[in-house]
Amino acid sequence: xxxxxxxxxxxYHHGDLRAELLRxxxxxxxxxxIEAFSLRAVAKRAGVSHGAPAHHxxxxxxxxxxxxxxxxxxxxxxxxxxxRSADADPRAQLAASGLGYIDFALESPALFQLMFSSQKPDxxxxxxxxxxxxxFDKLVQDIGNVHNSNPRENPAxxxxxxxxxxxxxxxxxxxxxxxxxxxxxxxxxxxxxxxDVLSDLILRSIGK
Amino acid sequence: xxxxxxxxxxxYHHGDLRAELLRxxxxxxxxxxIEAFSLRAVAKRAGVSHGAPAHHxxxxxxxxxxxxxxxxxxxxxxxxxxxRSADADPRAQLAASGLGYIDFALESPALFQLMFSSQKPDxxxxxxxxxxxxxFDKLVQDIGNVHNSNPRENPAxxxxxxxxxxxxxxxxxxxxxxxxxxxxxxxxxxxxxxxDVLSDLILRSIGK
DNA sequence: GCACTAATCCTGACAGTGACTAGATAGAGG
DNA sequence: CCTCTATCTAGTCACTGTCAGGATTAGTGC
Numbered sequence: 001x002x003x004x005x006x007x008x009x010x011x012y013h014h015g016d017l018r019a020e021l022l023r024x025x026x027x028x029x030x031x032x033x034i035e036a037f038s039l040r041a042v043a044k045r046a047g048v049s050h051g052a053p054a055h056h057x058x059x060x061x062x063x064x065x066x067x068x069x070x071x072x073x074x075x076x077x078x079x080x081x082x083x084r085s086a087d088a089d090p091r092a093q094l095a096a097s098g099l100g101y102i103d104f105a106l107e108s109p110a111l112f113q114l115m116f117s118s119q120k121p122d123x124x125x126x127x128x129x130x131x132x133x134x135x136f137d138k139l140v141q142d143i144g145n146v147h148n149s150n151p152r153e154n155p156a157x158x159x160x161x162x163x164x165x166x167x168x169x170x171x172x173x174x175x176x177x178x179x180x181x182x183x184x185x186x187x188x189x190x191x192x193x194x195x196d197v198l199s200d201l202i203l204r205s206i207g208k
Numbered sequence: 209x210x211x212x213x214x215x216x217x218x219x220y221h222h223g224d225l226r227a228e229l230l231r232x233x234x235x236x237x238x239x240x241x242i243e244a245f246s247l248r249a250v251a252k253r254a255g256v257s258h259g260a261p262a263h264h265x266x267x268x269x270x271x272x273x274x275x276x277x278x279x280x281x282x283x284x285x286x287x288x289x290x291x292r293s294a295d296a297d298p299r300a301q302l303a304a305s306g307l308g309y310i311d312f313a314l315e316s317p318a319l320f321q322l323m324f325s326s327q328k329p330d331x332x333x334x335x336x337x338x339x340x341x342x343x344f345d346k347l348v349q350d351i352g353n354v355h356n357s358n359p360r361e362n363p364a365x366x367x368x369x370x371x372x373x374x375x376x377x378x379x380x381x382x383x384x385x386x387x388x389x390x391x392x393x394x395x396x397x398x399x400x401x402x403x404d405v406l407s408d409l410i411l412r413s414i415g416k
Numbered sequence: 417g418c419a420c421t422a423a424t425c426c427t428g429a430c431a432g433t434g435a436c437t438a439g440a441t442a443g444a445g446g
Numbered sequence: 447c448c449t450c451t452a453t454c455t456a457g458t459c460a461c462t463g464t465c466a467g468g469a470t471t472a473g474t475g476c
Contacts, residue, residue, distance in 0.1 A: 017453080033327050035243075039434065049455045051436085056453095060434060116385055117325050119241050136387075155393060162379075162392050163409045167371065170378025174370075177324055179344075184370050185363060201371045204412055225424080247463065257426045259465085264424090268463065 018056040020046050025067055029110040034118065037110075039063065061120050065128050068121040071111040072131035076138060078104040090145040094206070095199035097142050098168040102198065105172035112176065116169070139165055146206060163205035171201065226264040228254050233275055237318040242326065245318075247271065269328050273336055276329040279319040280339035284346060286312040298353040302414070303407035305350050306376040310406065313380035320384065324377070347373055354414060371413035379409065 024045040029037055039060050040050045057063040079100030086096035105112040143151050143161045151157040174180045181187055186194050232253040237245055247268050248258045265271035287308030294304035313320040329336060351359050351369045359365040382388045389395055394402050
């Protein structure tokens with residue numbers, strides 16, 4: 001009676017707990033890593049009881065599915081951001097997309113692993129499948145722009161798609177694991193030098 | 209009194225429980241995946257109490273460190289096996305090494321993820337670091353054989369190393385996640401066709 | 417053969433986890 | 447004012463890793 005949702009402490013009903021939980025979850029995820037993720041820790045961080053999350057995301061798997069979904073949205077946006085500030089040339093755009101891929105992986109490594117290496121998100125979930133497909137479609141389009149045709153109608157060109165995906169994904173995953181910085185001497189470079197090196201590697205996938 | 213270690217049931221002292229636990233752990237790992245790995249399940253499978261593993265591997269992290277170590281040993285052996293049955297040409301040998309890399313990832317996906325994507329193994333552990341370095345050294349050597357010189361003395365050649373590693377690792381990780389079979393139509397191919405496609409992708413890393 | 421020591425393994429307990437249940441609370445519509 | 451429904455809390459269960467204490471066995475010196 002005394003307190004309402006704006007003035008004091010907290011209300012019994014949060015208002016938008018779902019979004020708040022997702023925010024808290026991201027923080028917990030990047031702090032503790034995916035392997036130490038805990039629903040209760042998320043609830044605690046959101047200042048809510050340990051059973052509350054179940055009401056918005058039935059399962060912990062449901063929770064992680066939702067997290068992966070918003071992950072893909074930001075993933076695509078990170079790639080687009082790179083492309084907007086890059087040259088219009090199709091190859092430069094492809095490289096920029098790959099750099100955005102790596103940007104995202106390094107900014108949100110745990111979320112990245114959740115999206116690509118975890119069994120827990122429900123891949124048959126429609127919204128998750130939709131954004132995951134959208135991410136793949138984007139790559140196909142980037143490759144198509146380089147060749148000025150549709151890779152889906154050309155198996156050989158589809159190999160370009162997979163080569164580009166593989167090298168970018170491999171770089172991202174190895175960089176997260178800390179296995180590439182020393183070998184590439186990335187520590188000694190400024191941003192543009194680093195991007196040049198990575199772009200060179202990325203473009204090898206389509207035969208330079 | 210009635211039973212001894214050879215005739216009946218089991219002895220109090222197992223004899224070589226450490227090895228037995230590692231075997232059981234691998235089975236559990238590949239059955240349930242790394243995310244559902246449980247010390248107690250391993251102990252149960254080995255027919256031993258839940259506290260027994262702690263005596264051979266202080267921690268669960270210690271356990272996973274040991275698992276990752278034997279993983280790297282078999283990882284290298286899998287690559288060598290591919291190379292033995294391949295042409296002696298340095299490029300063919302490099303491709304074969306990559307195919308072995310992928311072989312291992314598909315045979316033991318959970319172990320592969322443990323080795324490359326998990327935070328739990330103790331990377332400062334000497335035996336683990338040694339085999340991990342050996343695996344990397346092997347790759348450096350394979351690239352060196354192609355160029356007939358030592359990549360460690362040439363930053364540009366070191367980029368070949370990372371490009372080859374990235375594309376192979378990316379392929380392996382994406383294949384585990386089931387994201388590449390359809391795009392590459394691998395399902396419609398026999399083994400040698402499949403290997404040819406993958407070898408083509410791998411060799412793009414060093415400029416074909 | 418015998419005792420002593422160290423290694424091995426078991427049992428029981430603890431806090432933390434996800435999932436489930438019943439109940440308390442608050443907002444919306446009549 | 448009253449009811450309905452979504453939201454959230456609190457308590458419980460089985461499971462997890464870790465730890466401490468005790469039981470059993472193997473190995474060693476005598």
